[in-house]
Amino acid sequence: MNLPLARISKILPWSCVDGPGNRMVLFMQGCNFACAACHNPHTIGQCNDCGDCIPACPTAALTMVAGRVVFDPSLCTQCDDCLKACPISASPMALPYAVADILTLLHQNRAFLSGITVSGGEPTLQSGFVRALFAAIHADPALTGLTCFIDSNGHLGAQGWAALLPVTDGVMLDIKAFEPALHFAMTGRSNARSLSSARIAHAAGKLYELRYLMIPDQTDSDAEIRQLIRFCQDLGGPLRIRLNAFHRQGTAGAAQNWPSIPRSRVEAVGERLGSEGLGPVILPTVWL
Template sequence: MIKDGLLVAQKVEQLNSEASNRLRVHSIETFGTHDGPGIRMVVFVQGCQFRCLYCANPDTMDVKGGHFLEIEELVERAIKQRSYFGKKGGVTVSGGEPLLQRSILKKLFNRLHEEGVNTVLDSNGRLIDQQAKDLLEVTDLLMLDVKHFNNEWHKKLTGLSNVNTFKVAEHRESTGKPMWLRYVLVPGWSDQEEHLHELGNHFKDYKTIERVEILPYHQLGVHKWEALGMEYKLKDVSPPDAQKVEKTASIFMSYFKDVRVN
């Protein structure tokens, strides 16, 4: 288990420091419609400290994997697609975990803003330091993935604590900048009603939360785990049925104005 997230994050940035204008990328999706508002170019970065049992992209975990792309190449790709973004679209950086490359991403987001392109960061909130705060300052929308409200269940699901995730949320709230919460609904793991209510109570007074998205668990990434020779421990867990999703949405709607199933 990783004990010092900040130390590991610093080592990841050292791996990338040989080319400070290059981002370690796993893949890029064009015309994305599920990772932020509007039509978006979605950049999936490489490297993640979490080991989520249900991860659909386990091949993004290795911090030394992926390939480098120059910031300007990413900006040029975004400019070519800009006509499709409309008023709401733009570029989303997801993962992996983007905060592991936070100083480089700040450069990318600054360049995108120079070109009038909206920026979204999809993060699990693993760490919060000055570099992370600097990146969040130039992030138009933060989509924060809350894996579980209860810390012990969070550790069972991801291998790590959720303490920093809530610190990231608290910092974002203090800036007044918009945020969405995302919650993966896993039967038997993250569907306990008492913890759903605890999450709602914790965040209900946040002014910056514009939307809460429920992401029903699925097994579409199982073949990737098998290809990597990794054990998928949730093989016996079926996706939540419509009643379970509806019940979760109902609980969240008692705390938040905009709740959607993604």
């Protein structure tokens, strides 16, 4: 059987901030949201081989071969100049990987790992690969005990989750905003699927964490927080809620001029969620 290849922007062999324990993280290329506040904006687009980034590379790590942009990782100094040059928020450094390639990396790092997280971009856009990878990990005796997590914007439909959840151990799901018009303005998409995905993952016992990014004067309003509380209460049961604090580092465009959210505001919302009987509530450990 031919397993699908994935286009992956970056692989972190170890991370302690992308799910429980120490995890390998795959940043999948491509996203169906266009979030103004995205901290990995170069993972949104898919490269169309226009070549605009080639002159920006100071080390000739990028070349055009037969109409395709070719990346030589051995020459790359990770300056990110090519990312700044791309007009469609893509990356010429995203490379194709087979399931077998990721399994090899996992075998090499097994002793240090608790699991793997697919992030992005939006990993469910490449759900055929994710399904095949997670199934292969669970079937591999040498990888027994590794957990498989998805970090998602939740825009996948019910049929997609029905196929993914049986091989998935946990979902970390972002709700960008509750007011539909605000969500559309922030992402270019409706939030109906994200809200539905949270319910689906929670009902399956696979919603590891609901995430909410607090942006000053946008998603931190009392009206939004009231909707966050109501949504979590409706889900019911213990629910891990992570409040993320907006900072401009890594963003592009208008978000570079937005202020950081005051720590006191995030902590106050955390206390309010707790006083409503919700949580555990996880707050940022680093404030920028």
